[in-house]
Amino acid sequence: MSNEQNISFEEAMNKLEQIVDKLEEGDVPLEAAIAFYKEGMELSKLCHDKLKNVEEQLTQIITEDGRKQNFTIEEEV
Amino acid sequence: MSNEQNISFEEAMNKLEQIVDKLEEGDVPLEAAIAFYKEGMELSKLCHDKLKNVEEQLTQIITEDGRKQNFTIEEEV
């Protein structure tokens, strides 16, 4: 799990989507399914965290820009 | 019986289905039928336990996820 922290959002998402695909194929043995599910949930959490982080960064950029500059992104768009 | 604990849900289910098939054939001596039945009941318990276990894990993962999803197994069915 620890090394999964270093994978990118896209890699994590790809893995997650592979898991979903497998699960949706339907022939997955129960124990395997729950194992996949468990891994999927972890990846999901990872992605979620990354998204959260990105959101925070964006908010920060906007805030910083808003403080430092007279022009704001929203107005310009 | 002890080694049966290590078989998978699907193996247990297969065995169970074989027993059912045999019983359906009908000309099984009662004594054998009872034995099959008994084994079937044990397998049934095994599968039930596995299912129960998976259900519990699912619930637990969702809970750990922290997000309140209003999905329960029963409701989805």
Added chain:
Amino acid sequence: MSNEQNISFEEAMNKLEQIVDKLEEGDVPLEAAIAFYKEGMELSKLCHDKLKNVEEQLTQIITEDGRKQNFTIEEEV
């Protein structure tokens, strides 16, 4: 960021343009995109500040006939 203070307006503009080009190509991973955007915003601000600064200096240089020349960004935009 500190060394970026020393780059010229044109260098900053070039960097900014490269970043914008990459972003416009669209294949940038999310985290990279956010980092690019962040850098882009900083470069843009740097350029803006430099423009502001040059304008102020230009205005400060008094014309031969004693008038101050206005070069203001806001009015011109």
Added chain:
Amino acid sequence: MSNEQNISFEEAMNKLEQIVDKLEEGDVPLEAAIAFYKEGMELSKLCHDKLKNVEEQLTQIITEDGRKQNFTIEEEV
């Protein structure tokens, strides 16, 4: 700047013209523009001063002639 005091009016004008050309071509780096503009303004002032000086000298010569000579150019015409 001190050595520019020794350049001739025509040299100063040529330099000024070159600076104007450069600025009008627009190829000047932003930071260089300020130096160009500054030099241009100084050259402009230098030229202006030189012209002023010539005017004063001319006036003086004409006045002296008026004192020294019985004839003035206007009368002869």
Added chain:
Amino acid sequence: MSNEQNISFEEAMNKLEQIVDKLEEGDVPLEAAIAFYKEGMELSKLCHDKLKNVEEQLTQIITEDGRKQNFTIEEEV
């Protein structure tokens, strides 16, 4: 200037005309122009004096000639 007193009328006139030509062509460097102008004014005065002198001599010779000729320089013009 003192040595210019010794130059002939024609030399002075030639110099004067050269100066006039140069000044009227307008190609004279500004600093040189004032010197030219000054010299021109002096040459002009010199020529004028020399011509005045010639006129006086002419008048005197005519008078000495004894015969009254109705010649005056002005009338001939």
Added chain:
Amino acid sequence: MSNEQNISFEEAMNKLEQIVDKLEEGDVPLEAAIAFYKEGMELSKLCHDKLKNVEEQLTQIITEDGRKQNFTIEEEV
């Protein structure tokens, strides 16, 4: 002037002609011209006086023995 009294009529006339030619050619510097003019006027006066004032010359004949004697025209019968 005194030595010009001793020059012959022919010499005086020739000098006068030369002076006239020079003056008319116009190549003479102005100051020289006035001097020539002065001299020309004196020569002119000299010639005039010679023509006007000198007594009639004698007519002589060379005799057989080489002597000069006055000659008068024999009236034809």
Added chain:
Amino acid sequence: MQEKKYLSVIALTKYIKRKFDADPHLQDVHVRGEISNFKQHSSGHMYFTLKDDKARILAVMFSSQSRAMKFSPENGMKVVVKGDISVYEPSGQYQIYIKEMRPDGIGELFLAYEQLKKRLESEGLFSIEQKKPIPSYPKTVGVITSPTGAAIRDIITTIKRRYPIANILVLPALVQGENAAPSIARAIEKANKMDEIDVLIVGRGGGSIEELWAFNEELVARAIFQSLVPVISAVGHETDFTIADFVADMRAPTPTAAAELAVPHIDELMERLLQRKTRMLQSMSGRYRYEKQRLDRAQRSYAFRYPQRLYEQKLEHVDKLTELLVRGASRLMDVKKGQHETIHKRLVRNHPRIALREAESRFDRSQKDMGRAMIQIFLKKQTQFEKVISTLQALSPLKIMDRGYSLVYSEDNVLIKSINQVRENEPLQIQLTDGSLLCNVTNIKESENRE
């Protein structure tokens, strides 16, 4: 036999010569003929052949006779001669010894004139380059002519009238007859020696060709040519030219005309002086006016009248450049700002918010899909299980007991199907539908109707 007496050749020749010389018909013979084979020796003797269509005769003319002759004989020339016929002993030839010879037909004088003219001309005596200029204002005029007669009077009066300041020096000379030519030549030489004469008039009044002949003589021509004093010829003969006329530095048709050519007229001189004065004055005043105009022009020049033009235009240029400088800087700023604005807009347009939203939805979808798939798997398995269970339960052999049957198991859990499996007092387990009974065998009875 008598010896014959032989004559010597010379004796014979002398005899014949005597016969010729004694014949009066062969003395002073007049002969007409044409000259050929003409030879003249350095001694002056002439040798030639006199011939006509049919015959020829050798002719000799000694220099003593030819000297007085005015013309020179040439081959082909037709002549009439007077001479004696004699024999030249050494060759034994008879020949005519000419005493007089004249051209046949044309006049001797004319021929002489033509011959001399041709010769002198070829020698260059007439050439223009040799002519000396006649002085404009002669102090002394020499006159070579007869001191009596009209010519001298005309010359003197004309000179005195025209130019009274000139001296006149008369050099008397014979102008007619045998001695005229040497006399004239001498006078010319004398005039040259006197060193005071500025111009010479040589001439006489009109007359016949014979009277004027002295002026056609070579002697006179050479004297005139050699004279250092310019010579005006004045032979009173309006139509024909004498040799002297050709050689002289100037030719006058009459003595009066010569005098007019020799001296200027005093009135003309006075007029000339006045004219020169006027011309000097004109050129001087013209010069003065020209120079004054030139000076005026320079003084009136734009550069001097409006010296401020020297800097005004330049000032304008400086102002214009300064304006361009400000405009250039401003434009540069505009360009840079425009560039920045454009790129900034592009940056903002590429805000990662959209990418974020896409990522979020992708994430949500995956998460949801995974949950749904998992639940489906679970439910499927559960259903499968429940189905098997219910079938199993339906097939349960224990259902027979519901009808009152029960199952008997031995102590070691073996189903008892025969009495033979059991002994008395052996504990047995009887299984009923709703439970089991633990019993002991008290009696064993074998069925009777069993086969």
